[in-house]
Amino acid sequence: MKKIKTVMIIALLSISGLGFAQQLNDNIKKAFKADDATALLAEIKNQKVTINDCFNIEDISYSLLSLSIKMNKPNIFNQLIEQKADVNKICGEKSPLMYTAKYGLLDFAKALVKAGADISAKSATGKTAYDYAVKYEKTALQPLLKPVK
Numbered sequence: 001m002k003k004i005k006t007v008m009i010i011a012l013l014s015i016s017g018l019g020f021a022q023q024l025n026d027n028i029k030k031a032f033k034a035d036d037a038t039a040l041l042a043e044i045k046n047q048k049v050t051i052n053d054c055f056n057i058e059d060i061s062y063s064l065l066s067l068s069i070k071m072n073k074p075n076i077f078n079q080l081i082e083q084k085a086d087v088n089k090i091c092g093e094k095s096p097l098m099y100t101a102k103y104g105l106l107d108f109a110k111a112l113v114k115a116g117a118d119i120s121a122k123s124a125t126g127k128t129a130y131d132y133a134v135k136y137e138k139t140a141l142q143p144l145l146k147p148v149k
Helices: 002-018 026-034 037-047 064-070 074-082 096-103 106-114 129-135
Strands: 054-057 060-063
Touching: 026 037, 037 074, 054 064, 060 064, 064 074, 064 096, 074 106, 096 106, 096 129
Parallel strands: none
Antiparallel strands: 054 060
C-alpha cells in the first residue's frame, strides 16, 4: 500500500511539473527563426513570461537559452546571456551547457562557462555536459567540460 501511494505521488508530481511549461507562440517562433533577439525580448515582455521560463516543443521542455543553443541562434543566445538568463536552468532533462556539448558549440560553451555555468551539473539521468561531449564525440569541448578532480 505504501509503495502504491509513493508511485501515485511521483506520478502526480510529474504531471503537475508539466503544467509549468509554456507554449511558444508564433511571434516567439518567428523571432527564433530570424535570430532576432530584440523581437524575442519584446514578445516575452508582451506575453508576461520570463527569459527563464520553460517552453514545450513536441513534448520536450526547453529554456530559451537551451533553445537558442539547439537552434544555433547566436544573437538570441548572446542577448539572453547579457540579460542574465539562468545559465544552469534545466527544463526537461538538460542544462544549456549540456546542449552545447551535444551540438558541439564550443563558443557557446565558453560563453556559458564564463557566465557561471556549472560544469558539474547533472541531468535527470545523472549525466554531465562532459558526458554528453563524450557521447556525441565532441572532442573540442571535452577539455573545457572535463570535471576537475
